[in-house]
Amino acid sequence: MSRPLHGGNLQWAADIAGCSPNSILDFSASINPLGPPKSAIAAIQSHLETLTTYPDPSYQSLCQVLSDIYQLPIDWFLPGNGSAELLTWACRDLAQYEWTGVLTPAFADYQRALSAFQAQIHPLPLNLSQLQDLSPSELIEKTLHSTSQSVESAQSGLLLNHPHNPTGGLLNLNQVEQLLEQFSLVVVDEAFIDFVPSNAQFSLISRVQDFPNLIILRSLTKFYSLPGLRLGYAIGHPERLQHWQRCRDPWSVNSLAVVAGIEVLRDYAFQAQTLSWLPSARSELQQGLVDLGVYPLQSAANFLLVATHYSVPALQTLLLTRHRILIRDCLSFPELGAQYFRIAVRTQAENERLLAALADCLPRLSA
Numbered sequence: 001m002s003r004p005l006h007g008g009n010l011q012w013a014a015d016i017a018g019c020s021p022n023s024i025l026d027f028s029a030s031i032n033p034l035g036p037p038k039s040a041i042a043a044i045q046s047h048l049e050t051l052t053t054y055p056d057p058s059y060q061s062l063c064q065v066l067s068d069i070y071q072l073p074i075d076w077f078l079p080g081n082g083s084a085e086l087l088t089w090a091c092r093d094l095a096q097y098e099w100t101g102v103l104t105p106a107f108a109d110y111q112r113a114l115s116a117f118q119a120q121i122h123p124l125p126l127n128l129s130q131l132q133d134l135s136p137s138e139l140i141e142k143t144l145h146s147t148s149q150s151v152e153s154a155q156s157g158l159l160l161n162h163p164h165n166p167t168g169g170l171l172n173l174n175q176v177e178q179l180l181e182q183f184s185l186v187v188v189d190e191a192f193i194d195f196v197p198s199n200a201q202f203s204l205i206s207r208v209q210d211f212p213n214l215i216i217l218r219s220l221t222k223f224y225s226l227p228g229l230r231l232g233y234a235i236g237h238p239e240r241l242q243h244w245q246r247c248r249d250p251w252s253v254n255s256l257a258v259v260a261g262i263e264v265l266r267d268y269a270f271q272a273q274t275l276s277w278l279p280s281a282r283s284e285l286q287q288g289l290v291d292l293g294v295y296p297l298q299s300a301a302n303f304l305l306v307a308t309h310y311s312v313p314a315l316q317t318l319l320l321t322r323h324r325i326l327i328r329d330c331l332s333f334p335e336l337g338a339q340y341f342r343i344a345v346r347t348q349a350e351n352e353r354l355l356a357a358l359a360d361c362l363p364r365l366s367a
């Protein structure tokens with residue numbers, strides 16, 4: 001099996017570790033370890049009978065919940081089969097313009113979705129050597145500033161990620177507003193924003209009604225630990241979303257995803273539990289990594305990008321064979337290569353297990 005492009009490929013890891021996939025402790029996919037919420041499981045179990053009928057193709061009940069939460073009219077929402085489906089539609093719209101700016105390193109699926117429609121990708125490289133002096137958020141701001149100063153953008157688009165995967169940096173909302181004045185279309189992927197405390201203040205959702213050229217993509221995958229269910233939603237101008245709805249498969253979101261989504265979006269206890277676990281778990285993990293002599297970046301999300309002088313593919317293999325722990329190598333991010341790895345923040349006990357495994361493996365690499 002070839003090296004995976006995305007995190008979470010447990011079969012690939014199990015083949016290396018010589019064990020079954022469910023014996024692997026997975027730090028490579030950035031999924032909330034506290035989930036899925038019990039409310040999701042209960043909703044799925046009590047709605048199994050809905051499998052015998054088609055879902056409502058307009059997904060009114062789910063959109064109504066979103067509308068109540070975000071205080072926007074119902075037609076500003078479109079649920080999708082994961083945010084990945086909606087990313088594909090957004091990239092089809094981006095492909096109408098001369099080029100699309102993408103901060104690099106970038107989530108690998110952007111390349112897939114933009115290339116599917118022959119969109120011209122214009123990389124906006126983050127100068128990673130500056131991360132010694134700047135936080136990822138500051139570096140993103142600086143990079144976007146020089147983009148806005150230096151390029152002809154009236155017929156161009158931007159595909160941004162907030163917080164940014166893999167660095168964990170946040171966008172500056174005032175700067176994005178300026179970019180919205182300048183660029184024809186701006187797509188902001190907020191797949192990880194639920195992990196940011198008081199995220200309503202940080203999300204671009206508060207700006208969406210002012211800018212018909214803004215599309216926001218959200219995912220229930222990471223925060224609610226539901227990668228297999230496939231549920232996300234787009235927020236954008238109703239005309240654009242209606243156009244996507246007319247073009248796409250009429251039932252791309254299944255009935256069980258709808259009922260689970262309705263419950264978890266209102267599961268305030270689970271949301272509060274996650275937001276109280278993450279900051280301390282992340283900072284303890286970060287400190288543990290620093291103590292081991294590697295360099296985690298400041299992250300607003302539930303993952304850490306870690307710079308190291310060691311060879312990450314060799315470290316990854318040792319962690320798998322000796323401890324059955326999978327970390328995300330960054331070989332699929334060409335700008336990062338073999339000197340970086342990314343890890344999810346997991347429970348305190350699991351994070352300690354990772355730190356102990358790293359303490360065992362790192363000296364074997366330098367020896």
Ligand SMILES: Cc1ncc(COP(=O)(O)O)c(C=O)c1O
Binds near residue numbers: 085230232
């Ligand atoms: C930045 C980013 N956006 C979107 C996605 C896709 O999420 P979904 O499962 O909702 O399709 C991922 C998944 O890894 C991601 O990292």
